[in-house]
Amino acid sequence: MRLSRYFLPTLREDPAEAEVVSHKLMLRAGMIRRLASGIYSFLPLGLRALRKVEKIVREEMDRAGALEVLLPLVQPAELWRETGRWDHFGKELLRFKDRKDHDFCLGPTHEEVITDLVRREVRSYRDLPLILYQIATKFRDEIRPRFGLMRGREFIMKDAYSFDVDDQAAEKSYRLMYETYERIFNRCGLRFRAVLADTGAIGGSESHEFMVLAETGEDVIASCPKCGYAANLEMAEAVSREAEEDEAEKPLERKATPGVKSVEDVAAFLGVPARKLVKTLIYLVDGRPVAILIRGDHELNEVKLRRALGAEQVEMADAETVERLTQAPVGFAGPVGLSGVRVIADQAVRGLKNFVTGANEADAHYVNVNHPRDFEIEAFYDLRNVTEGDLCPRCGTPLELTRGIEVGHVFKLGTKYSEAMGATFLDEKGRERPMVMGCYGIGVSRTVAAAIEQNHDEHGIIWPLSLAPFQVILLTLGTDEDLMQVSENLYRALEAEGLEVLWDERPERPGVKFKDADLIGIPYKLVVGKRFKKEGQVEVKERRSGETRTFSPEEAVNFLKDEVKSALGQG
RNA sequence: CGGGGAGUGGCGCAGCAUGGUCAGCGCACCUGCCUUGGGAGCAGGGGGUCGGCGGUUCAAAUCCGCCCUCCCCGACCA
Missing domain, CATH: 3.90.960.10 (YbaK/aminoacyl-tRNA synthetase-associated domain)
Structure with a gap:
């Protein structure tokens, strides 16, 4: 992509509306723009990053045998009344009426819709297990949207639902999804941790949250450095030994x-x-x-x-x-x-x-x-929060407290929805039984924000290669013929190798180009400038380390190809 | 919803307690010259119903009332 033909409105200053770093950087890097509180448009650069997360999620869900569907955003009230959530969900369920005065809502989650679909179509144990997923827009009328994409009202979520014949089989689906999530966030290049979590409004018996570790996270995680116990502060068991105070009781x-x-x-x-x-x-x-x-x-x-x-x-x-x-x-x-x-x-x-x-x-x-x-x-x-220094409920080692951003959440739902909605099947003995369900969410747009929270410096974003909207940014410093010519050749050669290249061929001064490149966080800068004129060499500078290497143009292409391909773990 | 703050060209802000050349500054944008390895310089230029409605006044960005929007702190969550 030639930058002069791209839509990349970068901002030199922090917009007043943003507080947290990911929000500021996404606005400054021209990735998103706000339309209303908690509602954002994705610009081309932001969309590319979003698509990277989606692609990884899709590939790993498919690999796990889950099947992609696309469910409606607008949902009839009747379904929500069946599970009682029409009344229980609260104001974050945005309700409205159509022209015929029928009640509808914008889907904040899709248990009802998916259960309805499955109960109509699945009859036999032979059709199970079944895991369906979608990547789609959700709407939750949050009490207080904030932090840009971190807590928007409209957001992109991957949600998956598993249907099994019994608890044991459901447990397998749950584990499969848990492991799939580990693969997904590993591929995203994020430092994360899975922790025990509260099930909240979704309900169910057990759940784990996947937390991207970042100082700015809204959640606190208690984890044991020794045995691996980790839980959201909401759930972390506080070990309170009875105070053994031997003082005598004094008069009140x-x-x-x-x-x-x-x-x-x-x-x-x-x-x-x-x-x-x-x-x-x-x-x-x-x-x-x-x-x-x-x-x-x-x-x-x-x-x-x-x-x-x-x-x-x-x-x-x-x-x-x-x-x-x-x-x-x-x-x-x-x-x-x-x-x-x-x-x-x-x-x-x-x-x-x-x-x-x-x-x-x-x-x-x-x-x-x-x-x-x-x-x-x-x-x-046990009613209190664990504090720094409290002991691990499993092994007694002092717990550590860290902050995290919740990007994924897996739930064992049991038969809560299947019983309420009559999602049953006939087992091998011809008995009718409710399906045992699980549900699994990933905040796709939030993951993009979390990646930035975890990967940035004072100059801008530092994308993990797997999420970077472009892998290489080619900077041509100067406008003379030979620089442009060699740049164009490099650009074509890199694209021919399947690399995603943004070519900054604007007639801007070098400083501007370097600043923008740092801001938008492209992992590799390929610089064609003075050194090429003097020595016929180009430079490759790594965004994260700042390390610079000098090559001939041909070598640079090979180097970048090898770096990118090996880092992404593909041939 | 409760508490706090803010709405002035695309962005960041000043100006409002003491109404009257106050519609201004920096960046961005357009033209020209010049410059080209970390957000250059000079000259010229375009762009604003001062969030909206109503009121006070000879006169309102500035004072008063109502409304809208946005941001921050609490309950919600991917």
């Missing part, structure tokens, strides 16, 4: 703490460490208030709370509810004397001695509180 005492509310302030005011405080959080669990006790230096994990109580929804209680329950302003809640509400506690609270709690009274705390002497706890659960 009320202390005035005027205006002192936060854990840090209370700890400082009373001169005790935060771990000797117990905070009392009032939550609404499916609408009913629950008091939750958490050690002062720990954080409540809402996903764990929801799972522990088998609830659909948990949220912090509003100030009014807190005040009504505790008879005190927010910040002074405590379990002692608290009535009319369930009281549960995190494991780490068990066995604590002589701790501090709110006194359910403005400007006062209790010290030397002891359980069960001073109050009752209905039950203990």
Whole structure:
């Protein structure tokens, strides 16, 4: 591609609308433009990168025996009512009516559609297992879209669904997809990790997320450097050994703490460490208030709370509810004397001695509180976030916390959808049974953004070769005849070798060309300039390392061909 | 939705508390000259309903009201 004929509107400055590096760079590199909040157009360069991810995904899904389909974006409400999700999915399901006043939605995911398709067409165990997938646009009316392609409302996703005869067979499909995902992200050249995850709105019994490791990731991953245990912070098991404090229980005492509310302030005011405080959080669990006790230096994990109580929804209680329950302003809640509400506690609270709690009274705390002497706890659960230094639940090694971007998610769905929608088959004995399902997503457009988050420097993007929109950028520094001639020959020779080349033959000064080339992150620069005029040599400069090699034009073509082909692992 | 911030040529911004040559700067764009190994220089030039509607006033980018859009922090997720 000749750059002078290409549509590549690069920006010298960071657009004000972008915050994170991938968003800034995609705008600056002329890959995307925003149409509305969370909705982006792909420009030619951005589309090429997107297609690279799609191609890898498609090849690996096909290799795994999955079959590609294309399902509608617009879906009738009836299907969603069958599974109950029409009412449960929330506002991110964008609903609308057609001219005949029928309810429709834009598909945020396709379990209903695919299950409908399969239940109509598949009758026999002989047709299973079946894995279908598509690469298509999804729409989720996110509460707050942000970070460009990282959290858009409209985005490209690969979603796959497996149908099996029983749990054992479904397990095989799940493993197959898991391994396929590992292959996909390896081929994308990304550093990633698969972690245990919460199943959220999709449901199901077990799931893993594939996280691209990046400092700017929205998720926190707890992983064990020794045994390989890795989980999303939402799911990471906190090992809380019972506090073995042998101090004697001291008498309960009320202390005035005027205006002192936060854990840090209370700890400082009373001169005790935060771990000797117990905070009392009032939550609404499916609408009913629950008091939750958490050690002062720990954080409540809402996903764990929801799972522990088998609830659909948990949220912090509003100030009014807190005040009504505790008879005190927010910040002074405590379990002692608290009535009319369930009281549960995190494991780490068990066995604590002589701790501090709110006194359910403005400007006062209790010290030397002891359980069960001073109050009752209905039950203990693991309710807190793992923190740096917590031990691995499997092997006891200290866990490490890192950040990641979720680019893939695999779920075991069981029979949730097949039973709700009557997707059944006849087994070899003629019995009707529900299919056991799994579903598997990859955020294709998000993967492009994640790749940039993980691969950039102060000059711009540094594409992994497998995702690069072009493999080589040919820079002609100068406009004289012989430079143009040798450049054109190089351009043709490289294309003839099957390489993807962007030829910058614009009448721009060298600095401009180098800056643009760095910005758009093409892995190899092939420079034809002064050195060619003097010595007949051209240069190949690697974007990532900055390493430069000098060749004759013919050698340069061979070198690039070999580099690219061997890096992509193909002949 | 709650909290914070912002809308001024394509991009980045100044100007608004003290209404009146304030429609301006840098980059980008067009023409010419010149220059050509890391976003050159000179000269000339095109382009803006100052987010929208309404109001106050002799006069509004500037003051008032309503609305729209975008960004950031929380609940959602590929």
